[in-house]
Amino acid sequence: MIRWLVILVFSALPATAEQIVLGLSQNEVAITTTFDGSEILIFGAIKRDRPPPDVDTLGVIVTISGPSERVTVRRKDRVAGIWVNNASATIDVAPSFFAVASNLPLNEILTQREDRQNRISLGYAVRTILPTNRGLQNYIEALLRVRQQSNLYQVLESHVEVTEGTLFRATIEMPSNLIEGEYRAEIYLTRAGEVVDVYRTRIPVQKVGPGQWFYTLAHQQPAIYGLISLAIAVAAGWLASAAFGLMRR
Amino acid sequence: MQLYLPIAEVSVNIFLILGLGVMVGVLSGMFGVGGGFLLTPLLFFIGIPPAVAVATQANQIVASSLSGVLAHLKRRTVDLRMGTVLLIGGLVGAALGVVVFNYLRSMGQVDLLVRLSYVVFLGVIGGLMLIESVVSMRRIRNPTKKRRKLHKHNWIHALPFKMKFRVSGLYISVIPPLLVGVFVGILAAIMGVGGGFVMLPAMIYILGMPTKVVVGTSLFQIIFVAAFTTMLHAITNYTVDLFLAILLLVGGVIGAQIGTQIGTRMKAEQLRILLAVMVLAVGGALALELLIQPSELYSVAVVTR
Numbered sequence: 441m442i443r444w445l446v447i448l449v450f451s452a453l454p455a456t457a458e459q460i461v462l463g464l465s466q467n468e469v470a471i472t473t474t475f476d477g478s479e480i481l482i483f484g485a486i487k488r489d490r491p492p493p494d495v496d497t498l499g500v501i502v503t504i505s506g507p508s509e510r511v512t513v514r515r516k517d518r519v520a521g522i523w524v525n526n527a528s529a530t531i532d533v534a535p536s537f538f539a540v541a542s543n544l545p546l547n548e549i550l551t552q553r554e555d556r557q558n559r560i561s562l563g564y565a566v567r568t569i570l571p572t573n574r575g576l577q578n579y580i581e582a583l584l585r586v587r588q589q590s591n592l593y594q595v596l597e598s599h600v601e602v603t604e605g606t607l608f609r610a611t612i613e614m615p616s617n618l619i620e621g622e623y624r625a626e627i628y629l630t631r632a633g634e635v636v637d638v639y640r641t642r643i644p645v646q647k648v649g650p651g652q653w654f655y656t657l658a659h660q661q662p663a664i665y666g667l668i669s670l671a672i673a674v675a676a677g678w679l680a681s682a683a684f685g686l687m688r689r
Numbered sequence: 690m691q692l693y694l695p696i697a698e699v700s701v702n703i704f705l706i707l708g709l710g711v712m713v714g715v716l717s718g719m720f721g722v723g724g725g726f727l728l729t730p731l732l733f734f735i736g737i738p739p740a741v742a743v744a745t746q747a748n749q750i751v752a753s754s755l756s757g758v759l760a761h762l763k764r765r766t767v768d769l770r771m772g773t774v775l776l777i778g779g780l781v782g783a784a785l786g787v788v789v790f791n792y793l794r795s796m797g798q799v800d801l802l803v804r805l806s807y808v809v810f811l812g813v814i815g816g817l818m819l820i821e822s823v824v825s826m827r828r829i830r831n832p833t834k835k836r837r838k839l840h841k842h843n844w845i846h847a848l849p850f851k852m853k854f855r856v857s858g859l860y861i862s863v864i865p866p867l868l869v870g871v872f873v874g875i876l877a878a879i880m881g882v883g884g885g886f887v888m889l890p891a892m893i894y895i896l897g898m899p900t901k902v903v904v905g906t907s908l909f910q911i912i913f914v915a916a917f918t919t920m921l922h923a924i925t926n927y928t929v930d931l932f933l934a935i936l937l938l939v940g941g942v943i944g945a946q947i948g949t950q951i952g953t954r955m956k957a958e959q960l961r962i963l964l965a966v967m968v969l970a971v972g973g974a975l976a977l978e979l980l981i982q983p984s985e986l987y988s989v990a991v992v993t994r
Contacts, residue, residue: 473932475693476700510992517986522979524801530992582987589985616693616700617736651695651932658696658927666923669748669931670916673938677755680942684760 458488460629462639469618469645477616480504483609486629492605499542499549499630500600500608501560506537506645507621513579513586529579533567536619538587541596541610551633558635560628562595591615620645696930697741703936705735710749710937714944717753718760719952720889720904720964725750725882726811727971728937741930744922748934750883750915753941754908760949761905768856768902771866772909775888778867779914782874787921790879804975806879811972814890818965821894826958857898857906866896874914883911886968900957 462484469478482502492498511534517526542549546561555561566580587593592615600610622642629637647655658665690703709731713724725746732742761767848862869891877884888907892898898906923929952960 471693473693473695474691476691512990512992514988514990515986516983516988518982523981523983524979525988536991579987583989586985586987586989616691617698619698647695651693654931655695658923658929658931662924662927663920665931666920666929669923669929669934670751670919672931672935673748673752673916673919674755676935676938676942677752677945678759680752680756680946681759684946685763 457636458486458492458629458631459637460484460486460627460639462627462641468643469614469623470648471618471620471646471651472649473651475616478614478618480612480614480625481609482612482625482627483607484627485607486605493631496632497544497549498602498605499544499628499633500602500610501540501542501546501550501628501630502600502610502612503540503560503624503626503628504537504612504614504643505535505539505565505624507535507619507623508533509536510534511583513583515579515582529576530568531566531580531583532569534583535565536621537592537614537623538562538565539594539596539612539614541594541599541612543598543600543602543608545597549630549633550628550635554630554633554635558628558638560626562593565593590617592617618645620647692932692936694737694741694930694932696928697737697745697933699736699738701735701737701933706933706936707940709735710940711944711947712940713749713937714753714756714941714946715948715951716944716967717750717885717908717941718757718945718948718950719955719960720885720948724753724885724941726807726886726968729882730971730975737930737933738928740922740926740928741933744919744926744928745930745933746937747883747915747918747922748929749937749941751912751919752938753945754883754912754915756942756945757908757949758905758912760946761908764905764953765856766902767905767909768854768898769906769909770852771854771857771859771896771898771902772906774852774863774866775870775873775906775910776913778870778872779874779877779884779910780917782871782876783878783914783917784874785871786875786878789875803879804979806876808972808976808979810876810887811968811975814886815965815968815972817894818890818961819969822958822961822965826962829958854898857896857902859897861896869895870910877914878918883915885911886964889964900961904952 511531512528513531514525514528516523519526540560540562546555550560556564559565562584566583568576568580570576584593588595591613594612596612600608602608623645625641625643627639628635646652691700692703693700709728713728716724716727728746729742732746733739758767848864850863851860852863853860869888873884873888873891876887885907888910889903892903892907893900919929
């Protein structure tokens with residue numbers, strides 16, 4: 441299991457606001473041959489140089505999003521008695537992975553205006569070039585539902601623990617079918633629904649070891665890769681036959 | 690124990706995949722079918738992307754079929770001459786099949802056509818084999834009835850370009866085996882399988898080959914069709930996952946040897962009934978999937994990254 445420790449660094453701050461400043465102790469995820477998903481541990485603290493306002497609710501929101509994809513969502517209908525893919529819609533921008541974690545339900549710590557401006561909640565993660573009509577909205581909802589079921593999209597309300605109004609920590613489980621690329625991590629600090637500070641960072645996710653080597657070979661020298669595959673198959677078939685022949689003797 | 694597959698981009702349990710390989714290998718050795726018709730849906734079920742599943746199992750079929758053929762060669766139950774004629778037809782058919790496949794894909798709905806052809810062919814072939822086997826078993830129980838003639842003369846014997854197939858004990862025209870090869874090749878390319886389950890009954894019922902040599906000869910032909918398919922997928926789609934293939938073929942080659950041993954100890958009729966029941970079961974399961982309303986009507990496919 442790989443843990444990313446996102447650690448707050450106390451440093452000189454402007455005198456006015458509450459602020460988060462982060463340092464990454466580990467700045468990438470390596471997909472090894474034994475990779476079985478990853479757990480990200482994010483923790484830090486809120487730096488402030490005056491007592492915190494008592495009345496305004498403190499919000500801490502952590503989002504992690506994977507590289508964007510263009511996806512086709514298909515709907516099955518009953519045609520002549522059998523269920524077949526009938527209608528479809530293309531969604532231009534959909535993250536391959538998306539998690540949003542917060543210390544309280546999002547609508548209690550984030551105004552709609554701030555949510556829309558910063559594109560924080562899951563509903564803003566998916567976009568289309570065409571204006572969304574009601575028909576398209578069904579497909580977008582289906583995409584969110586299907587990917588939430590396979591843990592690729594996660595909404596983790598009340599998942600960020602805040603201690604003494606200062607320290608926070610959250611763990612986010614990433615599934616084993618991660619794709620390679622640059623993942624974005626964003627941490628938002630809100631007061632009374634308004635964003636008071638944001639920290640953004642990038643975390644590359646890469647294959648390493650034999651997996652990476654074969655992946656590159658398969659894409660750059662496909663004929664050689666194919667012949668290697670066949671050679672291994674032929675060798676395995678012959679070896680098994682020979683081994684069983686010896687055992688019978 | 691988990692292993693991350695670099696091409697499929699998913700993490701799988703090593704023992705689950707090994708077990709699947711053994712199971713399909715046993716079928717391959719017993720019946721001379723590649724087992725693709727069973728393995729493909731199972732791989733989909735455990736979360737391997739369909740394109741990777743189809744391409745990778747073609748590579749696995751090469752290994753298990755070769756292992757099976759070597760066992761059959763020792764017992765002299767491979768008609769190499771007949772296998773070669775079938776293979777020539779098969780390669781032509783596979784090339785044609787790819788063209789047909791791409792044409793269907795351009796019209797959309799290729800998934801449905803693949804599924805429907807599975808249901809239709811598995812149903813028809815399984816049904817025919819089951820009826821045949823039950824009838825011939827009854828005949829064995831009632832020996833008073835007239836025995837079947839060793840070989841019947843029909844329209845096939847009137848065709849030109851006759852050739853002697855000594856191992857099969859046949860003297861027939863090369864046209865029927867060539868056509869059978871082409872037909873099976875087309876199906877193999879469209880359905881993404883070796884085509885053994887179509888080839889076997891065709892060899893028995895159309896060409897009149899003895900059941901004893903059918904399995905070895907079919908395996909011989911499948912090796913080359915599967916190798917051709919592997920190369921095609923590796924070069925055009927980059928979807929052959931070597932890690933997955935190695936796991937499947939380690940299980941597969943062991944299974945094929947076990948299967949060949951079981952096969953030699955069973956009566957041909959029993960073997961045929963078993964295969965028929967299995968083919969019908971898979972066909973039935975696929976048909977149900979088309980008929981019952983799925984719990985999630987929507988599906989997501991990645992177009993570009």
